[in-house]
Amino acid sequence: MPTLLRRRRTVVVDPSEDRRFWVFGGRRHLAAMPYPLPKDTGEINRLDFQHFLLRTGFRGNYAAPLDHPRDILDVGCGSGRWAMELAAHFPQAHVVGLDVVPPPADDSRTLGNGLDQRPPNYTFTPGNVLEGLPFPDNSFDFVHQRLLITAIPAERWPAVIRELARVTRPGGWVELAECGVPEHAGPGLTGLWGTWIELCAKRNVDFTMGHTIGQLLSDGGLAHVQRHHLYFPMGAWGGHVGRMSATDCLAVGQALRAGVTAAGILPPADYDKLYALTQTELSAPKGHGILPFYLAYGQRAL
Ligand SMILES: C[S@@+](CC[C@H](N)C(=O)[O-])C[C@H]1O[C@@H](n2cnc3c(N)ncnc32)[C@H](O)[C@@H]1O
Numbered sequence: 001m002p003t004l005l006r007r008r009r010t011v012v013v014d015p016s017e018d019r020r021f022w023v024f025g026g027r028r029h030l031a032a033m034p035y036p037l038p039k040d041t042g043e044i045n046r047l048d049f050q051h052f053l054l055r056t057g058f059r060g061n062y063a064a065p066l067d068h069p070r071d072i073l074d075v076g077c078g079s080g081r082w083a084m085e086l087a088a089h090f091p092q093a094h095v096v097g098l099d100v101v102p103p104p105a106d107d108s109r110t111l112g113n114g115l116d117q118r119p120p121n122y123t124f125t126p127g128n129v130l131e132g133l134p135f136p137d138n139s140f141d142f143v144h145q146r147l148l149i150t151a152i153p154a155e156r157w158p159a160v161i162r163e164l165a166r167v168t169r170p171g172g173w174v175e176l177a178e179c180g181v182p183e184h185a186g187p188g189l190t191g192l193w194g195t196w197i198e199l200c201a202k203r204n205v206d207f208t209m210g211h212t213i214g215q216l217l218s219d220g221g222l223a224h225v226q227r228h229h230l231y232f233p234m235g236a237w238g239g240h241v242g243r244m245s246a247t248d249c250l251a252v253g254q255a256l257r258a259g260v261t262a263a264g265i266l267p268p269a270d271y272d273k274l275y276a277l278t279q280t281e282l283s284a285p286k287g288h289g290i291l292p293f294y295l296a297y298g299q300r301a302l
Contacts, residue, residue, distance in 0.1 A: 019031065020100070020101060021039065024258050024259075024262060025257060025258020025259070025261075025262070026258070027040055027042070027043075027255065027258060028040040029259075030100060030101070033100065033128075033151070034150070034151060034152070034153055034200075034203040034204065034205050035150060035151040036150055036196075036199055036200065036203065036205075036256060036259045037150065037252070037255050037256065038255050039101060041104060042255075043255060044078070044079045044103055044104060046248065046251045046252070046255070047078040047079045047081070048079045048081050049244070049247070049248060049251075050147075050248050051078075051079065051081045051082055052113065052244070053232075053241065053244040053245060053248055054146070054177070054293070055085075056240075056241060056244070057230055057232050057241055057293065058177075058228075058230065058293075058295065061082060061085055061086060061089070062086070062142070062144065062175055062297075063175065063226070063228055063295055063297055064142060064173035064175045064297040065173075066090075066141070066142055066173065068090075068092065068093075069090055069093050069140075069141035069142045069172075070092070070093055070094065070141055071093065071094050071095075071096070071139060071140045071141055071142075071169075072086055072087075072090065072093050072094070072095045072096070072140060072141065072142045072143075072144070073095075073096050073098060073133075073135070073139070073140045073142070073143045073144065073167065074086070074095070074096070074097045074098065074144045074145070074146075075098050075129050075133070075143065075144070075145040075148070075164065076098070076099055076129065076145060076146070076147070076148040076151060077097030077098060077099045077103070077124070078099065078103065078147075079103050080097045080099075080103045080122070080124060082097075082144070082146065083095050083096070083097035083122055084097075084111065084115055084118060084119055084122050085114070085115065086144075087119035087121045087122035088114070088115060088119050090121075091119075091121060093121060093141075094121050094123070095119075095121060095122045095123075096122075096123055096124075096125050096140075097122065097123070097124050097125070098124075098125045098126070098127045098129070098133070098134075099124070099126070099127070100126065100127070100128050101126065102124045102126065103124070129145075129148070129151075129152070129160055129163065129164075130151075130152065130153075130156060130160070132163055133163050133164075133166075133167050135167045136167075137166055137167065138167070138168070138169045138170065139167045139168075139169070140167055140168055140169065140172060141168075141169055141171075141172040141173070142168075142172060142173050142175070143164045143167060143168045143172070143173070143174045143175070144174075144175045144176075145160075145164060145174075145175075145176050145177075146176070146177040146178075147177065147178060147179065148160075148178075149178045149179065149205070149206075149207060149209065149210055150200055150205055150207060151205070152205065153203065153204040153205055154204060154205065154206040154209060155204070157209075157216055158216070158219065158220060161174075161216050161217060161219070161220035161222075162220055162221075164220075165220055165221060165222060165300055168300040169300065170300050170301060170302045171299065171300065171302050172299070172300050173297050173298070173299055173300070174217060174222055174297065174298055174299075174300065175295070175296070175297035176213040176216075176217065176294075176295070176296050176297070177213075177293065177294065177295045177296075178209075178210035178213050178293070178294050179210050179291060179292065179293050179294075180208070180210045180211055180291065180292030180293065180294060181193060181197070181207075181208050181210075181292070182234060182289050182290065182291050183231075183289070183290050183291075183292065184288045184289055184290055185234065185281070185289035185290075186277070186278075186281035186287070186289065187277065188274055188275075188276075188277030188278035188279075188280065188281045189234070189249070189278045189281055189282070189289055191274045191277075192253055192271075192274045192275060192278050195256075195260045195265050195266055195271065195274070196252070196256055196260070198260075198263075198265045199256060199259050199260050199263055199265060202263055202265075210292070210293075210294050211292070211294055213227075213294050213295075213296045214226075214227035214294070214296035217296050217297070217298035218298065220298075221301070222298025222299060222300065223298060223299045223300075223301050224298060224299045225296060225297070225298035226296065226297055226298075227294065227295070227296045228294070228295040228296070229292065229293075229294055229295075230292070230293045230294075230295070231290040231291070231292055231293075232245045232290065232291045232292075232293060233245065233289075233290055234246055234249060234282060234287070234289040234290060234291050235281065235282040235283070235284065235287035235289055236282065236283050236284065236285055236287065237284065237285055237286055237287045237288065238287075238290075245291060246282035246283070249278070249282065249291075250275075250278065250279060250282065253275050253278060254275075257271055257272075257275070
């Protein structure tokens with residue numbers, strides 16, 4: 001609750017408090033949303049890092065057969081990095097990044113990694129995909145949504161897909177990308193990831209349903225659905241990508257610690273033991289944990 005400061009007869013809402021967020025475990029989180037990850041500068045940096053990992057692993061930013069798109073939407077755009085790169089790649093297009101809250105304003109600072117400044121054909125729009133998208137029907141040629149698996153309760157997915165399809169023009173494409181559950185991982189990573197699955201389940205979110213995105217698109221009436229399935233090595237044994245995915249995974253482990261322990265899934269000391277074991281596993285030169293990633297796209301019927 002915001003603090004009310006009484007000065008003479010005027011009631012002032014303390015501007016340092018923002019009802020969209022609540023802070024626990026030293027990290028700022030979205031209030032009243034299923035999404036369990038923090039929403040702060042540290043997390044924006046992790047999302048950028050993860051974006052570079054995914055772009056490397058997938059050898060590009062998208063897979064759908066785009067043909068001179070005019071309007072592109074990125075739902076749950078996070079740092080805005082994907083959307084800004086698409087704007088730079090398609091200078092004729094207008095690219096909209098949508099998220100519940102905007103990424104930090106960075107117009108005046110260098111964005112690095114091939115983007116010196118925010119592209120002029122990129123804009124941010126606030127929105128909550130669980131409440132419907134703030135656009136008329138048939139607004140975009142390409143609608144992209146990546147890694148919202150922890151943000152969308154399982155039973156809400158069909159409605160979300162309908163909404164993504166609604167704002168896509170006939171002939172346009174909807175593309176989804178989600179992760180799966182680590183395979184062939186050691187007991188540390190398997191246990192740690194299990195606590196994240198449990199945390200999500202407490203919010204009616206199914207963190208194991210990434211493999212279903214192709215089916216969700218087909219069930220939602222999208223045509224010509226194509227699925228790609230990639231395995232990311234996790235750990236020092238997997239070279240550059242393996243080290244990057246290990247770093248990302250450990251950053252997620254730190255980000256979800258407060259949520260897991262506050263939800264009573266594990267006491268902090270037990271979580272820290274699992275985390276330390278995961279660190280050891282991911283730095284072992286002979287590990288073999290892999291993380292499946294699923295990408296699927298489908299076309300709105302003409
Ligand atoms: C794991 S991040 C992924 C960000 C980005 N798509 C990427 O791949 O880098 C999930 C994002 O979804 C946003 N989000 C969570 N719930 C949402 C909702 N209901 N509507 C729109 N965005 C949401 C979060 O704020 C966060 O930025």
